Amino acid sequence: MIKRLSDPQLLDVLFPFHFILDEGLAFVQTGPSLKKLLPDPISFEHDFKLVRPGLGIQYSFESISSYTDQVFILKPKSVDAVSMIKGQFVPVEEPKQLLFVGSPWIMHEDSFAKAGLKIRDFAIHDSLIDLLQHLRVQQMTVEDMNQVNKMLTRKNEELVSLNKEMTAARHDLELKNSELQKINSELDRFVYSISHDLRSPLLSIKGMLQLIPIKEKTTDGTNKLLKMAEKSVNRLDQTIQEILDYSRNSRLELKITEFSIIQMIEGIFADLKYSTEENVDCTLEISGSTKIKSDKYRLETLLKNIIGNAVKYRNREVNNAWVKVLVKNDKTNCTISVADNGIGISEKTLPKIFDMFYRGSNAVSGTGLGLYICKEIIHRLGGTMDVESKAGKGSVFSISFPLSN
Ligand code: ATP
Ligand code: MG
Numbered sequence: 174m175i176k177r178l179s180d181p182q183l184l185d186v187l188f189p190f191h192f193i194l195d196e197g198l199a200f201v202q203t204g205p206s207l208k209k210l211l212p213d214p215i216s217f218e219h220d221f222k223l224v225r226p227g228l229g230i231q232y233s234f235e236s237i238s239s240y241t242d243q244v245f246i247l248k249p250k251s252v253d254a255v256s257m258i259k260g261q262f263v264p265v266e267e268p269k270q271l272l273f274v275g276s277p278w279i280m281h282e283d284s285f286a287k288a289g290l291k292i293r294d295f296a297i298h299d300s301l302i303d304l305l306q307h308l309r310v311q312q313m314t315v316e317d318m319n320q321v322n323k324m325l326t327r328k329n330e331e332l333v334s335l336n337k338e339m340t341a342a343r344h345d346l347e348l349k350n351s352e353l354q355k356i357n358s359e360l361d362r363f364v365y366s367i368s369h370d371l372r373s374p375l376l377s378i379k380g381m382l383q384l385i386p387i388k389e390k391t392t393d394g395t396n397k398l399l400k401m402a403e404k405s406v407n408r409l410d411q412t413i414q415e416i417l418d419y420s421r422n423s424r425l426e427l428k429i430t431e432f433s434i435i436q437m438i439e440g441i442f443a444d445l446k447y448s449t450e451e452n453v454d455c456t457l458e459i460s461g462s463t464k465i466k467s468d469k470y471r472l473e474t475l476l477k478n479i480i481g482n483a484v485k486y487r488n489r490e491v492n493n494a495w496v497k498v499l500v501k502n503d504k505t506n507c508t509i510s511v512a513d514n515g516i517g518i519s520e521k522t523l524p525k526i527f528d529m530f531y532r533g534s535n536a537v538s539g540t541g542l543g544l545y546i547c548k549e550i551i552h553r554l555g556g557t558m559d560v561e562s563k564a565g566k567g568s569v570f571s572i573s574f575p576l577s578n
Contacts, residue, residue, distance in 0.1 A: 174264045178272065187296055188274040190258060196234045196269050206294035210252045210277075222248040224257065237271055238264050246278065252288060276301050358424075365420040368413045375413065379406050408538050415542040418474045422550050429577045431466045434500055434507075435459060441477050445484050453484050454495040461502030466577040468554060475550045476509070478543040479570045483513035485537050486568075502576075510571040518562040526560070547572075 178184070181202060184191050189206035198217040214220050218232040225246040230236050240262070247258045260275015276299050279285045285305060295302050382403050435457065442455040480496060487494040494514060501508045518526060522533045527548045532541040551558045556574025 174266055175272075176266050178265055178270070184272075184274075187298070188276075189294055189296055190260070190276045191272065191274045193265075194234070194237075194271045194273070198232060198234060198237075198271075201270060206290065207258075209289055209294065210249055220250055221258075222250055224248050234269070234271065237262055245273070245275070247273075247275075279305065361420050361424050364416060365424065368416045368420065372410065372413050372417075375406060375410055379403075379410065382406065412540045412542070415540055415546060419542065419546045419549065422471060422474070422546065422553060427468045427553065428470065429466055430469050431464055432469045433463055434465050434502070434509075435463045437469070437473055438476065438480070438498055438500070441473070441480050444477075445481060449484055451487075451489070451494070453487055454493065455480075455484075455498070456495070457498045457500070459500040459502070461500075463502075465502060465507055467507070467574065471550045471554060475547045475572065476511075478547050479511045479572075482543060483511050483515060483568070483570075485539070486515040486534070487513065488515050488565075488567075504578075505576055506573060507576050508571065508573040510569055512567065512569040514567040517564045517566045517568055518560070519564040523560065523562060527558075 178193070184202075185205055189204045191202075191204040192207055192214070193201040193203075194217050195201050200214045200216070203211065203214055211220055223230055223232070223245070226240050226243045230240060241264055243261070245260055245262060247260075249258065257278035258275055259278045260273055263272040263274065264270075265272055276295060277285075277288070277290070279301065292302060292305070382399060385399065438457050442457070445453070445455070480498065483496040484494075487496075491514070497512045499510045499512070516534070518533060525531045526533060527544045528541075529545045530541040531545075532539055548558060551572055551574060554574040556572055558573075559571045560568060561571075562568035
């Protein structure tokens with residue numbers, strides 16, 4: 174109980190939501206901020222509902238005075254935005270009055286603005302300001318998070334659709350790939366069977382040409398024509414043979430056996446000697462084991478091509494044409510280089526020689542398939558192939574491939 178309220182201004186500053194009731198519970202005075210909420214107060218009972226303390230309390234001076242040690246929660250009946258005002262009643266002795274001090278109970282910034290209140294309507298010491306500040310920060314954080322969340326949701330949607338597109342594209346690709354594989358193997362089979370079918374009648378023609386007695390060949394101009402026919406047949410046979418080599422390499426699994434590399438290369442030398450009129454000095458040098466484990470058929474096809482090229486593209490203007498084959502064998506790897514002092518390859522031509530059907534010169538016959546097949550074969554053997562060459566000087570073709578154990 175306080176004796177007397179001396180300075181109403183002090184109350185206005187410290188408790189802007191205060192009010193003073195007389196013994197009949199009529200408003201004697203209302204704080205400046207409360208005035209904003211209740212511009213025309215009529216009476217305590219008319220304007221406020223008592224939310225707390227609950228049961229037992231009545232709208233009478235005595236009843237309220239007996240609860241001065243309790244927190245009061247009042248609901249302004251005519252203001253929707255501010256749901257509650259929380260505070261305490263203090264009895265005054267002279268004149269007999271009840272002083273209420275407190276402030277609105279605000280849980281959200283919106284209701285604060287809706288009630289037409291501003292920060293400065295609160296006393297500086299009012300902790301509600303901190304709460305409002307806190308709410309504002311929280312609100313901002315929530316808004317930021319909502320923003321981020323929205324962005325993430327959007328990105329997620331984008332990713333989901335991208336993923337769908339990629340899955341569809343992959344599916345499409347897989348389909349195309351398997352179609353392509355099917356077409357490829359059909360094409361391989363087709364090439365193989367056609368080459369086979371073409372080769373049998375060709376071999377018959379070849380045989381028949383050889384059966385024509387020399388005597389008959391020498392009469393009139395037929396001799397020349399027969400020689401040309403034989404040459405053409407041989408060329409056609411070689412082309413078919415190459416197509417078969419290509420097809421075999423792509424169709425058949427690797428077949429690893431142990432064999433003598435010396436025997437293989439000397440066999441190639443002998444075949445070439447048989448088919449070349451001029452003399453080319455072919456030599457073989459080997460370091461390491463003479464036996465190797467690899468795919469014999471593929472390696473022989475490859476070496477026939479590059480040693481054959483070294484002989485074929487010899488320099489016909491010199492009389493000491495040579496081909497040197499060097500084999501280096503360690504336990505895991507085999508390197509074979511084929512060097513010649515032939516016509517060599519120009520810088521411009523060099524990058525194209527492994528292309529399918531590419532021919533650098535028409536001076537000698539060929540299909541342009543040889544090195545393409547070599548490249549495919551070395552790929553199947555898991556090795557590499559290199560070339561160094563200078564026009565007019567000669568070439569070195571080297572292959573290197575892993576050995577099976
Ligand atoms: P094919 O081997 O199919 O009968 P080709 O010998 O012309 O025909 P590749 O073996 O693929 O085909 O060689 C491609 C080209 O590379 C040749 O036309 C030739 O110009 C060049 N070439 C290859 N080896 C040598 C070499 N040792 N010396 C000079 N040129 C070469
Ligand atoms: Mg060739």
